[in-house]
Amino acid sequence: MKLPPNVSAADFTAALTQFARIVGDPWLFTADEDLELYRDSYSILWGEADERTASAAVAPDNADQVVELVKVANRYRIPVYPISTGKNLGYGGAAPALAGSVVFDLKRMNRIVEIDERHGYVVVEPGVSYFDLYQHIQDQGLKLWIDVPSPGWGSVLGNALDGGVGVTLAPYRNHFEAQCGIEVVLPNGRMVRTGMGALPGAKTWQQFKPGFGPRIDGLFKQSNYGVVTKMGLWLMPAPENFATGVVTVPKFHDVIALVDIIGRLEQSKIVQGLWNLSSPTTGTPAFAAHESGPPKPLDSAIAAILNDPGGVDMNKLDAAAQSRTLPFWQCDFNFYGPERLIKAQWDCVCDALGAIPGAKFKLGEIRSLPLSPQEQAKTRDLGPFGIPTLKTFDLGPMFSYGGEDVVGHIFFSPVIPRTGEAVIEAMDVFAAIGRKYKLPGPPLQFPSTIFERAFLFAVGLPVTRSATVNAKLRDIIRELVAVSAERGWGEYRTAPAFYDLIMGTYSYNDHALRELLETIKDAVDPNGIMSPGRYAIRPRHLRDANG
Amino acid sequence: MVTRRTAIGTGLAFASLACAAGCGAYGQGVRERRAAQSIDALLIDESIEMPPHMSLFIEASRWALPVIAVRLDAPGQAGLKRLLDKSQALVGISCGATLFCLERIAWDYGFRLTGRSQRSASEPGDAAYRKEVTAWLGGAPAPAAGSSSVARPYRPSRRDGLLHSWVMHRASPRLGQGRGDVSA
Numbered sequence: 250m251k252l253p254p255n256v257s258a259a260d261f262t263a264a265l266t267q268f269a270r271i272v273g274d275p276w277l278f279t280a281d282e283d284l285e286l287y288r289d290s291y292s293i294l295w296g297e298a299d300e301r302t303a304s305a306a307v308a309p310d311n312a313d314q315v316v317e318l319v320k321v322a323n324r325y326r327i328p329v330y331p332i333s334t335g336k337n338l339g340y341g342g343a344a345p346a347l348a349g350s351v352v353f354d355l356k357r358m359n360r361i362v363e364i365d366e367r368h369g370y371v372v373v374e375p376g377v378s379y380f381d382l383y384q385h386i387q388d389q390g391l392k393l394w395i396d397v398p399s400p401g402w403g404s405v406l407g408n409a410l411d412g413g414v415g416v417t418l419a420p421y422r423n424h425f426e427a428q429c430g431i432e433v434v435l436p437n438g439r440m441v442r443t444g445m446g447a448l449p450g451a452k453t454w455q456q457f458k459p460g461f462g463p464r465i466d467g468l469f470k471q472s473n474y475g476v477v478t479k480m481g482l483w484l485m486p487a488p489e490n491f492a493t494g495v496v497t498v499p500k501f502h503d504v505i506a507l508v509d510i511i512g513r514l515e516q517s518k519i520v521q522g523l524w525n526l527s528s529p530t531t532g533t534p535a536f537a538a539h540e541s542g543p544p545k546p547l548d549s550a551i552a553a554i555l556n557d558p559g560g561v562d563m564n565k566l567d568a569a570a571q572s573r574t575l576p577f578w579q580c581d582f583n584f585y586g587p588e589r590l591i592k593a594q595w596d597c598v599c600d601a602l603g604a605i606p607g608a609k610f611k612l613g614e615i616r617s618l619p620l621s622p623q624e625q626a627k628t629r630d631l632g633p634f635g636i637p638t639l640k641t642f643d644l645g646p647m648f649s650y651g652g653e654d655v656v657g658h659i660f661f662s663p664v665i666p667r668t669g670e671a672v673i674e675a676m677d678v679f680a681a682i683g684r685k686y687k688l689p690g691p692p693l694q695f696p697s698t699i700f701e702r703a704f705l706f707a708v709g710l711p712v713t714r715s716a717t718v719n720a721k722l723r724d725i726i727r728e729l730v731a732v733s734a735e736r737g738w739g740e741y742r743t744a745p746a747f748y749d750l751i752m753g754t755y756s757y758n759d760h761a762l763r764e765l766l767e768t769i770k771d772a773v774d775p776n777g778i779m780s781p782g783r784y785a786i787r788p789r790h791l792r793d794a795n796g
Numbered sequence: 797m798v799t800r801r802t803a804i805g806t807g808l809a810f811a812s813l814a815c816a817a818g819c820g821a822y823g824q825g826v827r828e829r830r831a832a833q834s835i836d837a838l839l840i841d842e843s844i845e846m847p848p849h850m851s852l853f854i855e856a857s858r859w860a861l862p863v864i865a866v867r868l869d870a871p872g873q874a875g876l877k878r879l880l881d882k883s884q885a886l887v888g889i890s891c892g893a894t895l896f897c898l899e900r901i902a903w904d905y906g907f908r909l910t911g912r913s914q915r916s917a918s919e920p921g922d923a924a925y926r927k928e929v930t931a932w933l934g935g936a937p938a939p940a941a942g943s944s945s946v947a948r949p950y951r952p953s954r955r956d957g958l959l960h961s962w963v964m965h966r967a968s969p970r971l972g973q974g975r976g977d978v979s980a
Contacts, residue, residue, distance in 0.1 A: 356971040639868040
């Protein structure tokens with residue numbers, strides 16, 4: 250029997266016995282073959298001494314059982330680690346942040362507690378997946394959309410707590426920002442509702458985010474201050490139509506004006522749909538880090554410039570593109586809503602970006618929604634239509650790295666300024682590291698526009714089952730993090746193996762942020778039982794441990 | 797209600813395939829084993845094009861048990877979950893990416909991967925491979941969970957040219973049993 254750290258066999262056995270009494274014997278898992286399922290399939294520490302594996306798992310059916318489980322964990326000082334569906338592969342999956350923790354598997358808590366078409370919200374338990382919620386909306390014929398991450402098998406609630414993102418309209422894409430009202434079991438077993446939910450019989454829990462007093466919902470994002478058992482989320486009214494408008498601009502440095510102008514359109518709420526940056530010259534698709542399949546064939550001269558071992562000479566590339574009348578940049582804007590709104594937004598985009606010499610514009614077909622099953626089958630990416638898929642698992646060319654089979658991937662996810670200058674700098678910096686270590690992927694990658702006021706520059710790295718290769722990959726990530734931090738770029742999310750590394754970069758005023766988070770931790774979780782080490786927040790007795 | 801011959805989602809019936817010489821022999825072999833086995837369905841990966849020799853085998857298998865084309869998209873999820881809810885043992889032929897997803901979805905229904913083999917999809921008429929799948933369809937004893945052949949990692953890829961055949965058995969309670977009700 251694997252024991253949690255600092256827990257005796259007798260205490261652990263007593264705690265497990267009481268866990269089983271609360272949830273029923275079938276829902277306590279201690280066998281090796283069951284615990285195998287609580288490993289992170291994409292762990293970059295797979296099979297190594299530092300891999301974070303569970304000592305047991307317990308699956309409650311409701312929030313009352315969670316309360317009782319937490320009380321038992323406190324009594325015996327058992328570290329616990331709640332998961333929703335545990336499918337956040339690469340960001341930890343179902344594995345705990347601290348080896349030896351007992352996983353609270355909340356998949357059985359999969360009730361859609363309330364869904365309100367009139368006010369556009371849903372209240373879910375942790376086990377509700379995007380597929381579940383999508384199907385429920387279809388079955389009920391509700392005129393609501395969900396904003397789905399890729400892949401769509403994860404928990405709606407869990408994805409929001411992890412800081413997950415989607416690809417529809419700006420107010421819904423940042424999933425934690427779309428939440429409105431949380432029910433959480435604190436480490437002492439006390440249940441709390443945030444916002445208006447603190448008012449018994451509240452009629453506006455999912456309608457008014459601020460509530461009364463400090464807004465504390467954010468304390469439960471990427472943290473370890475409780476077990477969130479319910480969450481309200483604002484949903485998007487099903488739009489009438491969808492269209493994509495394509496804008497191209499000819500020169501590499503046009504990206505500076507391009508980003509500035511689009512930024513103004515976004516800040517004015519004229520552009521609210523996602524826009525994707527790609528390059529007809531380099532053949533790099535938008536979301537290159539998530540893309541699959543062989544690269545498109547390129548002009549041989551352009552390919553030679555791109556694959557120069559010494560680096561891509563952007564002046565040469567720019568000249569080659571212009572001599573072939575290939576635009577350097579392409580922006581695909583997604584529009585939603587009534588036809589006349591789409592046309593009006595498009596007119597605004599054309600007027601504004603028309604200031605860039607050589608810009609060209611083409612509005613695609615305005616497609617009536619919802620898509621028919623036949624249209625869905627023909628559509629490569631259903632994310633912009635709020636339809637969950639598992640297409641992200643088509644890993645394409647990531648077959649091997651360092652002579653080892655690639656079994657997964659991990660993301661390095663820095664947030665960079667929303668300027669063309671930052672795009673150019675980040676492309677240069679990350680391409681150099683990609684070349685240095687022969688990382689899979691196109692020679693040049695571009696940022697994602699998912700966030701409203703900053704870019705996300707996700708770089709996908711392979712994961713293998715070789716400790717040697719994975720150690721090298723961890724070194725590469727350390728280098729990427731250091732290089733980014735030097736430039737003022739920080740990660741918004743990371744795999745458990747890098748929690749401490751990333752938190753270490755948020756070091757303003759001698760790590761004042763981490764100190765505050767630890768002060769809160771000590772106050773709400775004095776025994777340090779709740780997800781110790783998650784996002785590098787440790788209880789007092791584990792401050793010097795590595796997780 | 798999913799019956800043993802119900803396909804998942806829409807358009808799930810596997811494309812009708814010409815049954816060339818040899819097909820009947822496979823079918824006969826599968827029929828003979830049917831009485832002794834407890835496999836609920838043969839799952840076929842709709843996201844990849846099956847090599848001709850496997851298509852023949854699959855077509856022949858229809859005589860013996862439900863052949864279900866698996867789609868991992870939203871329309872396919874509900875039917876897949878109903879199938880997992882009702883079944884005890886499933887065999888399948890798929891690419892690594894589909895197996896990777898299916899395996900993890902099936903975990904929540906208490907299933908464990910108990911046998912797996914892989915071959916190059918381009919190997920024409922690989923008799924050993926067909927024999928292996930036929931044996932699983934016929935209820936051959938599955939290797940113990942965690943045995944080296946199962947535990948060996950596979951690439952979760954759709955494009956690496958490998959075809960996986962596998963068998964899963966239910967081994968524990970169903971964590972992911974659908975509830976999804978509105979209970980305000």
